[in-house]
Amino acid sequence: MDFLLDNFVALTVTGLSLGAIYALVALGYTLVYGVLQLINFAHSEVFMYGAFAATWTVYAMGGRAGASTGAVIGYLLAALVAAMAFSGLIALLLERVAYRRLRKQNAPRLIALISAIGASFALAELMGLRDKVADFLGLGETLRPYVRGARNSSGFPEIIDTTPLFTLGDYDVTNIDLLVITSALVMMLALDLFVARTRFGRGIRAVAQDPESASLMGVNSDRTVQLTFLLGGLMAGAAAVLYVVKIGSIRFDTGFLLGVKAFTAAVLGGIGNLRGALLGGFVLGLAENYGSALIGTEWRDVVAFTLLVVILLFRPTGLLGESLAKART
Amino acid sequence: MLLTVEGLCVNYGRIEALRDISFEVPEGSVVTLVGANGAGKTTTLKTVSGLRGVRAGKVVFAGEDITHLPAHRRVERGVSQAPEGRGIFPGMTVRENLEMGAYVRKDRKTAAYREDTERVLTLFPRLQERIGQSAGTLSGGEQQMLAIGRGLMARPRLLLLDEPSMGLAPKLIQQIFSIVTEINQQGTTVLLVEQNAAQALKRADHAHIMETGEIVRSGTGAELAGDDAVKAAYLGGDI
Numbered sequence: 122m123d124f125l126l127d128n129f130v131a132l133t134v135t136g137l138s139l140g141a142i143y144a145l146v147a148l149g150y151t152l153v154y155g156v157l158q159l160i161n162f163a164h165s166e167v168f169m170y171g172a173f174a175a176t177w178t179v180y181a182m183g184g185r186a187g188a189s190t191g192a193v194i195g196y197l198l199a200a201l202v203a204a205m206a207f208s209g210l211i212a213l214l215l216e217r218v219a220y221r222r223l224r225k226q227n228a229p230r231l232i233a234l235i236s237a238i239g240a241s242f243a244l245a246e247l248m249g250l251r252d253k254v255a256d257f258l259g260l261g262e263t264l265r266p267y268v269r270g271a272r273n274s275s276g277f278p279e280i281i282d283t284t285p286l287f288t289l290g291d292y293d294v295t296n297i298d299l300l301v302i303t304s305a306l307v308m309m310l311a312l313d314l315f316v317a318r319t320r321f322g323r324g325i326r327a328v329a330q331d332p333e334s335a336s337l338m339g340v341n342s343d344r345t346v347q348l349t350f351l352l353g354g355l356m357a358g359a360a361a362v363l364y365v366v367k368i369g370s371i372r373f374d375t376g377f378l379l380g381v382k383a384f385t386a387a388v389l390g391g392i393g394n395l396r397g398a399l400l401g402g403f404v405l406g407l408a409e410n411y412g413s414a415l416i417g418t419e420w421r422d423v424v425a426f427t428l429l430v431v432i433l434l435f436r437p438t439g440l441l442g443e444s445l446a447k448a449r450t
Numbered sequence: 451m452l453l454t455v456e457g458l459c460v461n462y463g464r465i466e467a468l469r470d471i472s473f474e475v476p477e478g479s480v481v482t483l484v485g486a487n488g489a490g491k492t493t494t495l496k497t498v499s500g501l502r503g504v505r506a507g508k509v510v511f512a513g514e515d516i517t518h519l520p521a522h523r524r525v526e527r528g529v530s531q532a533p534e535g536r537g538i539f540p541g542m543t544v545r546e547n548l549e550m551g552a553y554v555r556k557d558r559k560t561a562a563y564r565e566d567t568e569r570v571l572t573l574f575p576r577l578q579e580r581i582g583q584s585a586g587t588l589s590g591g592e593q594q595m596l597a598i599g600r601g602l603m604a605r606p607r608l609l610l611l612d613e614p615s616m617g618l619a620p621k622l623i624q625q626i627f628s629i630v631t632e633i634n635q636q637g638t639t640v641l642l643v644e645q646n647a648a649q650a651l652k653r654a655d656h657a658h659i660m661e662t663g664e665i666v667r668s669g670t671g672a673e674l675a676g677d678d679a680v681k682a683a684y685l686g687g688d689i
Binding site for chain 2: 327335
């Protein structure tokens with residue numbers, strides 16, 4: 122208990138930055154669920170591919186510790202663009218390969234879920250065997266720096282020196298904390314505005330609320346579903362950059378646990394609800410930090426999933442309840 | 451001819467929902483399909499709007515064969531449907547629902563669009579009162595008004611109305627039907643599906659009576675309303 126109180130500010134700030142990453146990934150689960158009532162289990166892999174894209178991009182640009190501020194901003198922006206593009210692409214591919222035919226044939230949702238789990242393992246293992254893939258394509262030598270140690274962690278170049286910016290209580294808030302939290306909030310705000318205010322956003326909400334009526338209004342439901350996957354992918358890509366900046370490395374199977382946590386965040390807030398995902402992410406990040414401070418770091422995941430069970434027992438629809446379908450915005 | 455339906459056959463699995471349906475809707479008219487529950491009226495409408503695929507037959511709209519055109523493309527051509535059970539978007543405001551009706555229009559920033567919004571809100575003053583309210587909180591009658599108003603926002607050449615009187619109080623039914631007539635007088639062609647045969651026949655230029663997936667009688671609204679067999683089967687004794 123003393124540890125929790127002594128480090129309350131530190132635990133809160135790091136919990137929020139972890140929660141911000143959960144929330145960004147959770148948006149992908151919640152968007153797709155809102156529109157298709159499908160749990161896109163492979164969304165964790167969409168995130169993981171983005172993290173690799175970010176790492177490779179900065180590596181290819183020669184990013185290393187001690188770069189000038191201008192260069193660091195350049196690296197980060199390039200990493201962001203690459204990760205969002207790659208994650209978006211993977212999300213679109215996933216929809217095309219793993220789900221579309223099932224949807225056209227009105228397959229039961231359980232079938233789609235199994236397809237999702239299969240796609241998740243396939244994507245993760247493909248990344249974990251990327252050295253074999255490169256050898257097979259005859260590019261093993263050229264791509265060596267990118268594919269070596271395919272089953273180990275790949276470190277993200279340490280382009281940012283962690284520096285304290287200001288003191289809050291007795292904790293020095295670092296530039297990375299601030300970067301992660303503010304970028305995540307900006308992305309979420311942008312998504313929220315897009316869904317609430319734009320024509321395409323209205324199309325997404327219309328399909329979520331009543332797919333048949335939506336097509337009677339002239340909404341192309343295939344396009345809308347693709348757009349939904351793309352948006353989820355873009356958010357996961359952004360989350361991936363923040364993740365590698367904060368954590369410093371990525372592995373082919375990192376997506377799994379993070380994906381389950383992000384999914385937990387989505388359910389916690391009320392799946393199908395965009396603002397619920399945001400709230401769920403932050404609550405989960407904080408709960409993990411406070412919980413592990415109370416009973417020990419090795420209990421971190423136990424705390425997270427116990428919280429999920431408790432919320433589902435007492436509030437099965439999540440904290441904010443409403444789905445994308447019923448939510449006003 | 452604005453709409454021609456020719457030899458339409460539609461199946462739900464192995465059940466024949468429609469058998470050899472043919473009828474025409476002239477530009478500027480009100481045409482109605484009446485009949486009991488399960489006669490195939492709604493299925494016919496959904497086939498015209500593109501929500502159901504056909505086994506055989508043709509749907510021709512304004513000279514173009516649209517039989518295999520997806521629903522969302524038919525809206526661009528000028529076919530708009532106010533679906534059965536209203537099908538409004540409960541989580542959107544009344545205004546957003548109306549905007550959804552105009553989803554395919556490219557002129558959403560122009561005076562023409564504002565005029566159409568005005569026109570709908572003049573037809574349905576209740577919607578004006580509830581403009582910022584979420585549509586899920588509207589009463590049944592208001593939701594019906596919203597569904598029709600939303601259908602009009604697409605500026606359709608053909609408006610498909612599926613059971614606009616369903617579940618409404620008698621006074622409201624009268625009101626909805628006079629508005630249908632008014633919409634038609636303002637130049638929109640209407641294809642109306644109704645169980646309330648008395649009202650529908652009174653308003654229609656042409657009418658078709660459906661039974662178990664087939665058209666069994668056709669004529670002008672007045673002819674059918676005066677027909678003894680039709681009276682006995684659909685109009686009851688106390689009109």
